[in-house]
Amino acid sequence: MMSSNSIKLNSANFDYYILRVTPSTELEQIASKLATLREFDATGKYLVLECGAKPDMSQFTSYLRKIDDIAAKFALEVKFIAANQFISADQIDGRAVINLPATLQSKPILNQTLLIEEPVRSGIRIENDGDIIVTSLVSHNAEIIASGNIHVYGDCRGRVLAGNGGNKKAKIFVARFNAELISIAGIYRVIEDKLPDNLHNKAVQIFLDEKERLNIIPLAV
């Protein structure tokens, strides 16, 4: 649904980070992502590059060199390339292609929480690769899209999409719930009819249960 999915960074273990890119990833996005990483952690040294789509092999080496340049600015080195359905060579540009154990694909490194203290008006879209907190109103037709959780402390009348990029654990918390659309990890529900009285304009939390159904329940205070 959204484009903020095009880049992802996971910490594999204390020394390695997995940088996942797709053809739509911009070099500036990589730079900002690595800057975020350095805010969290100053010790890791190596990147493992993972491709989210089949790369153009004729351009790949020069693309890799550009990523090298950016990584060097943050004292990081692209050490390996992850093997997957798109990459089958043994090595590329002198770098070994390795199989990542599934257990290494651990928690994503997200941007810092984005705090919005102004009303979010109709037609405005706020996106963050991390949590979003809105202290004021979210108008009809406004969109709040977060890779992490979303908190709205005012009236929520627009569209709220948490866990964008696939985080099924993400939750939405709303102080006065009257949203048009809710979504977690791409599973969405349009709210067309008025909700029952215990939910309409009340404090609620929204989450995915183990069967991946969207749940809206009153927020016990």
Added chain:
Amino acid sequence: MRGEINRHKMQFLGANMAKAARIVVVTSGKGGVGKTTTSASFATGLALSGHKTVVIDFDIGLRNLDLIMGCERRVVYDFVNVINGEATLHQALIKDKNCDNLYVLAASQTKDKEALTQDGVEKVLNELRKDFEFIVCDSPAGIEMGAFMALYFADEALVVTNPEVSSVRDSDRILGILASKAKRAVDGREKVKEHLIITRYNPERVENGDMLSLTDIQDILRIPVLGVVPESKDVLQASNTGSPVINLRGTNVSEAYFDIVARFLGEDRPLRYITAEKKGLLKRIFGGN
């Protein structure tokens, strides 16, 4: 010699005042809600309160302001001519027939909206800043180039809305644009000061549930209400006679606009025309208006 010094000092003061010129955009998103009516009456009210004011029509190609101001025939040069350097500002400014402090800068009827360039508009506004205390920009409907140019340089905004859902939604959209795209927002300065004006308000119809109430509108937009203008046939009459409705002294609409101007200038006045008139028994039996 002494006189020389004094004059110098006065010019210096004058220059300071010029810096304090305020650019006020009258905007709404939706068409037909009363932007031009409000621009004309608001600018006239400011001028009548002794402030040197200019009102600019940004609706290039569909000019209306000059009609409402009753100076249609006196438009020789317009805003676009000034931007293109075909006329000086002095040639294009039309002095209002009733009010000494008020000038009109008309829009072009023949050019299209692309004639408004950001540099051109900025140049004209900067020149006007030197001479005027208030620059009122009458925005066209929609969110395209003309509307964007009208709000881009604004210090304050009068958001005009009708008590009706689509109008309120469009105003919300415009508030979003003001908060994100206006020059003040882009430069990271203090944001554009927002004021809400509700026009065509009919308290009886609100009580019957046919119209959104003042509280409903405030609940959606959450900006301070500068004034409520009642629905009235006087507005149409004023437009047809080419005089801003504020000049129809004694009418509710004129009073409402005087209140708006006074509140804008810092005076504290309670809101009027927001509750339905209690009809007496006879009136209820015999109807009447």
